[in-house]
Amino acid sequence: MAKPAKVLLNVPAIKADFPILQRTVRDKRLVYLDSAATSQKPKQVIDATSDFYSRYNANVHRAIYELGEESTREYEGAREKVAAFIQAKSAMEIVFTKSTTESINVVAYGYGLKGKIEKGDEILGTVMEHHSNHVPWHFVKDHKGAVLKYVDVNDDGTLKMEQYDALLTNRTKIVTVTLCSNVLGTINPVKEIAKRAHEVGAICVVDAAQAAPHMPIDVQSLDADFLAFSGHKMLGPTGIGVLYGKPDLLEATEPLLGGGEMIREVHLGWAKWNDVPYKFEGGTPNIAGAIGLGVAVDYLTTIGMDAVRGHEMEVTEYALEKLARLKGVQTYGPRDVTKRAGVVSFTIDGAHPHDIASILDVEGICVRSGHHCAQPLMERFNLPATARASFYVYNDLDDVDALVAGIKKVQEVFA
Amino acid sequence: MSISYDMYQEQILDHYKHPRNKGPLAGASKNARDSNPLCGDEVVLHLKVDGSDRIAEVKFEGQGCAISQASASMLTTIVKGMPLAEAGGLGRDAVLKKLGIPLSAVRLKCALLSLHVLKLAIGQKADVGT
Ligand SMILES: Cc1ncc(COP(=O)(O)O)c(C=O)c1O
Numbered sequence: 001m002a003k004p005a006k007v008l009l010n011v012p013a014i015k016a017d018f019p020i021l022q023r024t025v026r027d028k029r030l031v032y033l034d035s036a037a038t039s040q041k042p043k044q045v046i047d048a049t050s051d052f053y054s055r056y057n058a059n060v061h062r063a064i065y066e067l068g069e070e071s072t073r074e075y076e077g078a079r080e081k082v083a084a085f086i087q088a089k090s091a092m093e094i095v096f097t098k099s100t101t102e103s104i105n106v107v108a109y110g111y112g113l114k115g116k117i118e119k120g121d122e123i124l125g126t127v128m129e130h131h132s133n134h135v136p137w138h139f140v141k142d143h144k145g146a147v148l149k150y151v152d153v154n155d156d157g158t159l160k161m162e163q164y165d166a167l168l169t170n171r172t173k174i175v176t177v178t179l180c181s182n183v184l185g186t187i188n189p190v191k192e193i194a195k196r197a198h199e200v201g202a203i204c205v206v207d208a209a210q211a212a213p214h215m216p217i218d219v220q221s222l223d224a225d226f227l228a229f230s231g232h233k234m235l236g237p238t239g240i241g242v243l244y245g246k247p248d249l250l251e252a253t254e255p256l257l258g259g260g261e262m263i264r265e266v267h268l269g270w271a272k273w274n275d276v277p278y279k280f281e282g283g284t285p286n287i288a289g290a291i292g293l294g295v296a297v298d299y300l301t302t303i304g305m306d307a308v309r310g311h312e313m314e315v316t317e318y319a320l321e322k323l324a325r326l327k328g329v330q331t332y333g334p335r336d337v338t339k340r341a342g343v344v345s346f347t348i349d350g351a352h353p354h355d356i357a358s359i360l361d362v363e364g365i366c367v368r369s370g371h372h373c374a375q376p377l378m379e380r381f382n383l384p385a386t387a388r389a390s391f392y393v394y395n396d397l398d399d400v401d402a403l404v405a406g407i408k409k410v411q412e413v414f415a
Numbered sequence: 416m417s418i419s420y421d422m423y424q425e426q427i428l429d430h431y432k433h434p435r436n437k438g439p440l441a442g443a444s445k446n447a448r449d450s451n452p453l454c455g456d457e458v459v460l461h462l463k464v465d466g467s468d469r470i471a472e473v474k475f476e477g478q479g480c481a482i483s484q485a486s487a488s489m490l491t492t493i494v495k496g497m498p499l500a501e502a503g504g505l506g507r508d509a510v511l512k513k514l515g516i517p518l519s520a521v522r523l524k525c526a527l528l529s530l531h532v533l534k535l536a537i538g539q540k541a542d543v544g545t
Contacts, residue, residue: 351481352479352480352481353454353480354454354456354479354480354481354482354522354525355423355480355481355482358422358423358522359423362422369454370453370454370455371454371455378455384455384457384478384479385454385455413423413428414428414432414481
């Protein structure tokens with residue numbers, strides 16, 4: 001998307017919805033810049049989950065009584081909202097999991113390990129993936145003899161697309177890629193990646209953990225075969241995640257969890273599975289989590305995902321400009337905010353990222369430090385660690401200014 | 416400097432910026448390395464032990480945050496000249512007292528990494544309770 005005219009969200013009004021943003025840390029205003037790890041939650045989401053427990057708590061899909069009808073209606077209503085949020089054709093294409101991590105594992109296990117992948121088949125990933133889009137595929141390699149290959153990144157944080165073309169062969173069965181990097185902020189050309197994958201008969205698995213919270217997603221237009229994201233990074237509760245899949249592929253995928261909920265009939269020694277998506281939801285699901293996620297989707301939809309993205313482009317642009325002016329501070333990833341999201345990794349000469357985070361913490365500023373669950377990417381850039389600030393709808397330019405002031409403090413300490 | 420910057424008091428910054436006994440050690444008889452998987456802090460220790468089982472020379476190498484590297488530097492000053500057995504018996508308090516600052520659980524791992532490596536070098540079961 002091109003960068004829209006300068007429009008910032010009404011951040012004070014949004015902030016008022018987030019109880020945690022009213023608190024202080026050591027008498028300092030809380031400046032929360034770690035939404036890439038997990039977002040804060042608006043009171044609408046918090047209330048929706050507590051409402052479930054205080055007003056209509058009952059298991060779903062089983063209870064005959066009124067409470068169970070209500071909980072089932074709300075739970076399935078959340079599935080509808082999530083489907084609409086990513087332009088799925090039907091709610092039946094939406095599987096509730098506990099997280100992105102579980103979603104990717106369902107695909108790696110049920111489609112890869114127990115399904116379609118044979119010895120010598122190739123799975124093509126990238127070096128910028130989060131560990132949760134690396135390790136499940138290691139399992140497929142270890143148990144099925146699949147061959148893993150990786151597309152490298154350019155120094156500017158974009159994928160080497162010509163290398164992608166070269167690595168893609170008719171032995172490639174799965175291409176798996178993050179829509180948005182949690183370290184570099186890079187937004188990958190997934191539509192193009194999926195198109196080329198389909199040309200060689202491969203499927204495309206998309207990690208949308210950092211994308212779904214921050215930009216409009218259209219699974220039809222992307223032509224993604226599977227797409228995974230987490231509720232907790234998009235204003236929703238922890239412990240609820242989403243796996244979108246094309247119906248025929250979900251059909252062809254074996255469930256990870258056997259148990260109640262996921263069966264049609266059970267006999268001694270064998271069972272018939274329930275229909276998609278229920279066959280993937282073994283056991284009592286995270287009902288409150290799903291309902292809370294549905295309300296988070298409502299909240300984001302009311303703001304509008306184009307507006308969310310536009311706001312974050314503004315804040316990110318401002319942050320990149322401010323940080324670029326600080327001597328001894330490096331940022332990583334694309335410089336063009338139309339090609340990146342509001343995740344800004346940075347380092348400061350002479351100060352280790354942990355010390356940066358500790359000193360910023362003293363100022364009430366929350367940033368992440370470390371390898372961000374992306375060790376292969378850190379190795380690629382020869383970085384032991386970075387500090388990372390990430391923005392969301394409740395961050396404004398003041399928060400960036402606080403970060404810049406904090407960075408100057410760090411530089412004073414380590415001067 | 417305000418009280419909240421205690422963690423980065425002069426002593427620690429001094430050891431971080433001007434580490435004691437840093438570098439390789441030719442002819443070291445005991446060497447060990449470990450890293451903190453959470454943050455990638457790394458400490459390598461080299462010991463030279465003399466005829467009476469004393470640590471005649473000690474050097475460290477590594478990279479990481481101020482807490483991990485300052486504590487490694489401090490540890491070398493503690494154990495230099497110390498009987499091996501006594502060094503092997505050092506507890507976490509020896510390091511923490513020298514650092515002299517309150518640490519959160521996460522930063523404790525940084526602070527105790529070098530002690531852990533010392534125990535590895537001496538060949539003891541390394542459990543400093545991080
Ligand atoms: C790009 C990316 N993928 C996957 C994940 C894993 O998400 P979760 O821990 O919610 O499963 C994260 C979270 O940090 C992420 O940033």
